[in-house]
Amino acid sequence: MRIRPLGVFAVLYLVFLYAPIVLLPLFAFNDGTVIAFPLRGFTWGWFAELGNIPALHEATLNSLIIACSVAILATCLGMFAARAATRYNFPLKGGIMGFIMLPLVLPEVIVAISLLVVLMQLGLETSIFTIILGHTLLCMPFAIAILQGSFAGLDQSLEEAAVDLGETRAGAFRLVILPLVVPGIIASLLICFIISLDEFIIAFFLSGNEPTLPVYLWGQLRFPARLPVVMALGTILVALSIVLLIVADGFRRRGLRKMGQNDAGGFL
Amino acid sequence: MAQGLSRDARQGLTIVSPALIFALLLLAFPLLTIIAFSFWTQNFLEIDRTFTLENYSEALTDPLYRALMMRSLRIAASVTAVTVVLAFPIAYFISFYVRPEKKAIWLFLITIPFWTSYLIRIFLWRVILAFDGPVNGTLMELGLIEEPLSWILYNANAVVITLAHAFAPFAILPIFVSLEKIDRSLLEAAKDLGEGAVMTFFRVTLPLAMPGVLAAVLIVFIPTVGDYVTPRLVGGSGGTMIANMIYVQIFDLSNRPMGATLAVVAMLTVTITLAWAILHVRFWVHLNDRVGGGIAGLALAGAAAVVDVGILWWLWTNGADWFGPAGVLGVMAAIMAGGAISIAVFLPKGRWGI
Numbered sequence: 001m002r003i004r005p006l007g008v009f010a011v012l013y014l015v016f017l018y019a020p021i022v023l024l025p026l027f028a029f030n031d032g033t034v035i036a037f038p039l040r041g042f043t044w045g046w047f048a049e050l051g052n053i054p055a056l057h058e059a060t061l062n063s064l065i066i067a068c069s070v071a072i073l074a075t076c077l078g079m080f081a082a083r084a085a086t087r088y089n090f091p092l093k094g095g096i097m098g099f100i101m102l103p104l105v106l107p108e109v110i111v112a113i114s115l116l117v118v119l120m121q122l123g124l125e126t127s128i129f130t131i132i133l134g135h136t137l138l139c140m141p142f143a144i145a146i147l148q149g150s151f152a153g154l155d156q157s158l159e160e161a162a163v164d165l166g167e168t169r170a171g172a173f174r175l176v177i178l179p180l181v182v183p184g185i186i187a188s189l190l191i192c193f194i195i196s197l198d199e200f201i202i203a204f205f206l207s208g209n210e211p212t213l214p215v216y217l218w219g220q221l222r223f224p225a226r227l228p229v230v231m232a233l234g235t236i237l238v239a240l241s242i243v244l245l246i247v248a249d250g251f252r253r254r255g256l257r258k259m260g261q262n263d264a265g266g267f268l
Numbered sequence: 269m270a271q272g273l274s275r276d277a278r279q280g281l282t283i284v285s286p287a288l289i290f291a292l293l294l295l296a297f298p299l300l301t302i303i304a305f306s307f308w309t310q311n312f313l314e315i316d317r318t319f320t321l322e323n324y325s326e327a328l329t330d331p332l333y334r335a336l337m338m339r340s341l342r343i344a345a346s347v348t349a350v351t352v353v354l355a356f357p358i359a360y361f362i363s364f365y366v367r368p369e370k371k372a373i374w375l376f377l378i379t380i381p382f383w384t385s386y387l388i389r390i391f392l393w394r395v396i397l398a399f400d401g402p403v404n405g406t407l408m409e410l411g412l413i414e415e416p417l418s419w420i421l422y423n424a425n426a427v428v429i430t431l432a433h434a435f436a437p438f439a440i441l442p443i444f445v446s447l448e449k450i451d452r453s454l455l456e457a458a459k460d461l462g463e464g465a466v467m468t469f470f471r472v473t474l475p476l477a478m479p480g481v482l483a484a485v486l487i488v489f490i491p492t493v494g495d496y497v498t499p500r501l502v503g504g505s506g507g508t509m510i511a512n513m514i515y516v517q518i519f520d521l522s523n524r525p526m527g528a529t530l531a532v533v534a535m536l537t538v539t540i541t542l543a544w545a546i547l548h549v550r551f552w553v554h555l556n557d558r559v560g561g562g563i564a565g566l567a568l569a570g571a572a573a574v575v576d577v578g579i580l581w582w583l584w585t586n587g588a589d590w591f592g593p594a595g596v597l598g599v600m601a602a603i604m605a606g607g608a609i610s611i612a613v614f615l616p617k618g619r620w621g622i
Contacts, residue, residue: 006361013358017381017436020392023402027395081287088280091273096284100291105487107494109511110531114298117305117524137294140287198385201496214387221391221501234388241384249376 021238028231046232056233059216062128063197066212070135070196071189077136078143078188085144086151097144104141111137112205119206126208134202139192146191150184150255151177183255190248194241213237305528315525323529328597333513333530337537338584340510343424344492347431351488352481354432355439359480362440363447375444382437390501393430397421397502422504430498435491439484446480447473482549486542493538510534540604547608548576579603 028047032040050056084090085097103111115134119126154177162172200214207215217233220226273281306323309316327333362374381389395401397420404416419425450473458468496511503509510530517527551572583600 004365006357006365009357010361013354014377016433017378019396020389020433021381021384023392023395024388077287077290080283080285084280084284084287088276088283090277090280090284093280096288099296100284100287102291102295105490107491107511107534109494109496109514110299110535111295113514113518113527113531114302115294116518117528118298118301120524121301133294137291140290144287194383198383198387200387214385217385217387221387230388230391234385234391238384238388242380245380245383 024231024238025235027228028235030228033225033228046228047236049229050232050236053229055211056216059211059213062210063213066128066131066135066203067193067196069132070139071192073132073136074139074143074192075147075185075188078140078147079185081140082144082147082151086148086154087156101141101144103138108138108201112202115202116205126206128210130206130208131203131210131212134206135196135199138199138202139195142191142195143188146188146252147181147184149252150181153256154180181255183251187248187252187255190244190251194244194248198237198241302528302531305525306532308525310523310525323525324533326526327529327533333510333533336508336510336513337534339424339508340493340534341537341541343427343431343507343509344489346424346428347435347492348485348489350428350432351435351439352443352484355436355484356443356477356481359440359443359447363444375441378440379437382434386434387497389434390430390498393426393433394421394502397426397429421502423506424503426502426504427495427498427507427509430502431492431495434498435488438487442483442487443477443480446477446483450476482546485545489542490538494534540601544604544608547611548573551611576607 029042029044030040031043031045081097081100085093090096112134115130116126119130124130158176158180159172162176163169167175198214199212200218203212203215204218211219213233217230220230305315307319307321309318309320309322358378362371366374396403398404399416399418399421403420404413407413408416420429454472454476455468458472459465463471493509494511495509496515499507499509499512511534514527514530514534517523517530580600580603583596583603
């Protein structure tokens with residue numbers, strides 16, 4: 001194969017994209033307290049140390065509770081919106097859908113401070129619950145984008161056939177539509193879970209005294225001595241994200257294949 | 269009014285309502301609240317609810333806020349330019365050179381880093397760009413530099429590099445989609461009619477890919493103006509941006525009305541800048557069409573752009589003597605809005621839907 005300049009550029013670009021992720025495990029397994037080259041030797045020590053930090057365990061538990069709730073909530077809300085957008089025509093459709101998708105482009109800081117100001121004004125304490133609400137707002141557009149892909153591929157005549165054969169609308173949805181969009185739903189659940197698990201700004205503004213994993217990490221970044229442990233934790237998080245992502249993409253593709261479509265590629 | 273709607277429309281509205289109500293409560297209501305806050309003031313812990321424009325006049329005249337806002341815009345503009353210019357060849361490569369069955373895997377490879385922890389990725393850029401980091405190490409090893417580069421960490425450049433990395437997939441995907449839509453026979457036609465490869469690119473491929481490029485610009489520019497983490501981690505004192513100031517106002521100074529005002533000013537600035545930029549692209553396209561494509565059109569469009577930016581730049585630096593610190597912003601806004609509106613009204617909608 002002839003080597004094209006553009007191909008070389010593409011490979012260099014991938015190196016640029018992956019540089020941070022490749023360095024992460026190098027430092028996590030490095031037997032030295034300073035995050036710099038040259039590397040000193042191999043150790044599992046930093047990972048073992050993760051087990052001895054109660055504050056970390058608490059933050060992990062908070063993050064898992066939040067991420068699971070957000071995944072379910074955002075996917076449910078996203079299903080309503082995606083269904084309405086693909087199947088029905090209603091007035092102001094473009095405006096309504098655009099507004100729901102707005103958090104995708106709005107700077108997160110704006111979303112975070114406006115939520116915070118409202119909470120303070122209502123006299124509510126910031127807590128896990130408020131983070132769940134904020135993250136759901138943020139994840140909903142992603143859920144809608146994925147689910148719209150699944151709903152758009154549906155053949156409407158399947159549903160009509162079920163109704164003609166005596167099913168109710170709800171029954172047709174449950175028995176015919178739902179099984180076909182299950183892969184999309186799973187992909188959406190996983191993606192929302194990943195986004196919520198990694199999200200920092202909203203959690204940082206709304207967390208109060210119940211930190212999530214990224215908020216805990218942020219606090220640790222100030223202490224140079226803690227950095228190798230942070231690298232170990234980061235390695236686990238990145239590995240988890242990548243595994244979940246591959247699973248989610250697998251489900252999404254399976255869903256598309258089920259409906260006899262070609263893969264358009266990518267979540268966004 | 270309900271009976272005026274068809275059954276289909278009513279069902280659609282009912283089904284979309286849970287998501288819509290959620291977004292109204294958690295997005296529209298809070299946004300309206302901070303807009304209201306921006307017109308109020310705070311005495312210690314009491315919020316004074318008399319309507320006042322005091323916050324705005326402070327936000328627009330205080331040199332610190334102005335400098336931070338300008339820097340945020342400058343950094344966001346550089347990030348957008350770098351990201352889109354680097355993303356275009358990648359999108360082009362995947363769309364035109366990668367075999368169809370391999371396209372999905374390339375896109376997947378490009379989106380993976382985006383899904384991994386944002387904090388960790390940005391922190392690692394601090395490691396990569398550090399004095400004793402791999403970039404400086406490699407360059408010194410190769411003998412390209414004598415001593416570590418000091419301009420790559422704890423300043424605005426570091427923020428640009430790091431954000432260009434963070435937003436890469438957001439730029440690649442829309443450009444890729446618009447490149448995929450190009451009918452390949454148009455390119456063959458251009459070739460058959462005797463156009464060279466370079467001119468085919470500039471007169472056929474690039475114009476047709478422009479909607480994707482514009483989408484990429486929007487998607488990258490808007491969030492980067494309000495980024496908080498990157499300036500804090502790699503920006504040092506020279507890379508602080510407006511979002512950091514909003515945080516300081518709300519948490520450290522506990523001046524919520526001022527924080528709200530800065531947030532509103534940031535949103536307005538972004539909106540005006542983008543509307544101005546997009547409508548001027550339409551103007552340049554229009555000029556380009558009048559003189560025919562190629563060098564003359566490009567030169568004319570470029571000259572128009574330079575004059576445009578030059579006038580605004582002159583106002584920003586020298587206008588204060590003429591109109592006062594707040595007045596100059598008013599004049600700039602009037603020129604930008606006036607130009608944008610007149611383009612929107614007088615020029616017909618052209619190519620690229622703008």
